[in-house]
Amino acid sequence: MTGPRQVLLQRRGPDAVVALVDGAPEHLQEADLSRFVARLEAAGAGPRWVWDDTTRWYPALLAAGLRVRRCLDLRLVHRLLRRSPLVDQGLLTGPETAAWDELVPRSATSAAAGSAGGGAEGLFDLHVHVAALDAAAEHAAQQAALAASLQRGRLQLLVAAESAAALVAAEMTHAGLPWRADVHEALLAAELGPRPPAGEPPAVLAALLARAREALGAPSLNPDSPADLLRALRRVGLEPPDTRSGTLSQLDHPAVAPLLEHRRLSRLHAANGWRWLREWVHDGRYRPDHLPGGVVSGRWAAQGGGALSVPAVLRPAVAADEGWRLVVADVAQLEPRVLAAVSGDVDLARAAAGGDLYQGVVDSGAVATRSDAKLAVLGAMYGATAGSGGRMVEHLARRYPRAVEHLELAAAAGECGEVVSTWLGRGSPRPGGAWTQQAPDVPVSEADLRERRSWGRFTRNFVVQGSAAEWAASWIALLREELWRIGGAGRVEQRPHLVLFLHDEVLVHTPAALAEEVADAVRGAAERAGRLLYGEFPIAFPLDVHVGSSWADAADDADAGAPA
Incomplete structure (x- = not known):
């Protein structure tokens, strides 16, 4: 049985x-949509669903027990193409362009709150504003822009990866990250002591603050005020330039240890304490909103409880269900490997072939130690020009000229106010400083020069970080398909499924019996992503893959393994 190749969905009112099924219109009631989708997904390989925004269609389908294989997310693709220097912007411009520019994803959290409270925000956002946009016209404009691009193939890969990422994000929010509230509470008690009454600090924090105040002779010290803390430190003869933790740790004074511990535990209490647990973990799951392409480089962002910054101390609470396991995988030195590929530097790729790219740089004779190699590579990607970092970059440039030249050209373009692009064509934002309007023969002030160089450092890193984000999006898109093939029957959350994605790390929740097959799928998807983006270029993306009952199990294994 074969079905349609493409179905475009458009809301025309509240119900x-x-x-448009391969261009032929069918009129549906909202209540009939899930049955319509289920019927077409069961026909052949399933169509590509074209819709204004995955967050406005897919959550309801997931809640109905459905999973779609492919989609085209017009909101995400619009943003990609509008910024890409590989696209004729005139082909995208029309009467609704500004409205598409302003369209934002729908928050699952706010939608749930609006539905539960009978509020109008979710209803208005879902049906009125988006129904006014012509999805068919926008799709036609996007396809025309892609067809006219000289880099159509690369852009189409980027469009497919970004749209697949939208499906992954919705599925992760739907399934949720497994979270043991009892383990979380025990960890908080071990770090902070008993749960305090509302409005009061934990006893451990109060005791640490009392020790710091006594050591500094500052009974009213506010440790969260840099100015107040600097005054107190200077009264006891200390002259730190700032109050950052790294700076304070260099000071020799009895107040330093309690100050630093107070800062660490205050952050834990504020960001992931008892209140966080009450607000964000329900029925054994943590469900933030995941936002593919939420950062200008293409990296993901998240809303709701700091999903991308779970502290290591709480990772034991991220625990698999009974009879299930977590497969945790992260890519070794992703961005330097991507730099080798996008610059075509075969020598740097050869340094990466042994698994530890930094050691490979040492073995090539470029620098003397592994720490020097790491300093050189990171310095090149982030624009180190002075000190030991700058010297190491010079050594790197002599051994790997193509890689360093790729970065230097991106930095030079940024300093001229130009747009640079990733491997697949995501464009950098344009700078907005007054210096971008100056004629070439006008003398540059020191302030403008600093802005130029700062923007050059941004574009230098953009071409690598953004290209790495493309590889990672391709990785999870391919992995999503593999997990579905492995899983047998059932809804998304009843089969092996992705539950967290952190730039170069994934967590998969899987039945224990399938854990090793899932681990192999994670590795296979990484290998396929490399070939998909870089063809026969000789670069590998080795993974650290661990199977355990909790995220902490994998972290403990990784700590005992190869260096990052």
Whole structure:
């Protein structure tokens, strides 16, 4: 049985949906949509669903027990193409362009709150504003822009990866990250002591603050005020330039240890304490909003409880269900490997072939030690020009000229106010400083020169970080398909499924019996992503893959393994 190749969905009111099935219209009621989708997904390989925004269609389908294989997310693709220097912007410009520019994803959290409270925000956002946009016209404009691009193939890969990422993000929010509230509470008690009454600090924090105040002779010290803390330190003869933790740790004074511990535990209490647990963990799951392409480089962002910054101390609480396991995988030295590929530097790729790229740089004779190699590579990607970092970059440039030249050209373009692009064509934002309007023969002030160089450092890193984000998006898109093939029957959350993605690390929740097969799928998807983006270029993306009952199990294994 074969089905349509493409179905475009468009809402035409609170309960009306128009589906263009390979161009032929069908009119549906909202209540009939899940049955319509299920029928077409069961026909052949399933169509590509074209819709204005995955966050406005897919969550309801997931809640109905459905999973779609492919989609085209017009909101995400619009943003990609509008910024890409590989696209004729005139082909994208129309009467609704500004409205598409302003369209934002729908928050699952706010939608749930609006539905539970009978509020109008979710209803208005879902049906009125988006129904006014012409999805078919926008899709036609996007396809025309892609067809006219000289880099159509690369852009189409980027469009497919970004749209697949939107499906992954919705599925992760739907399934949720497994979270043991009892383990979390025990960890908080071990770090902070008993849960305090509302409005009061934990006893451990109060005791640490009392020790710091006594050591500094400052009974009213506010440790969260840099100015107040600097005054107190200077009264006891200390002259730190700032109050950052790294600076304070260099001071020799009895107040330093309690100050630093107070800072660490205060952050834990504020960001992931008892209140966080009450607000964000329900029925054994943590469900933030995941935002593919939420950062200008293409990296993901997240809303709701700091999903991308779970502290290591709480990772034991991220625990698999009974009879299930977590497969945790992260890529070794992703960005330097991507730099080798996008610059075509075969020598740097050869240094990466042994698994530890930094040691490979040492073995090539470029620098003397592994720490020097790491300093050189990171310095090149982030624009180190002075000190030991600058000297190491010079050594790197002599051994790997193509890689360093790729970065230097991106930095030079940024300093001229130009747009640079990633491997697949994501464009950097344009700078907005007054210096971008100056004629070349006008003398540059020191302030403008600093802005130029700062923007050059941004574009230098953009071409690598953004290209790495493309590889990672391709990795999880391919992995998503593999997990579905492995899983047998059932809803998304009843089969092996992704539950967290952190730039170069993934967590998969899987039945224990399938854990090793899932681990192999994670590795295979990484290998396929490399070939998909870089063809026969000789670069590998080795993974650290661990199977355990909690995220902490994998972290403990990784700590005992190869260096990052």
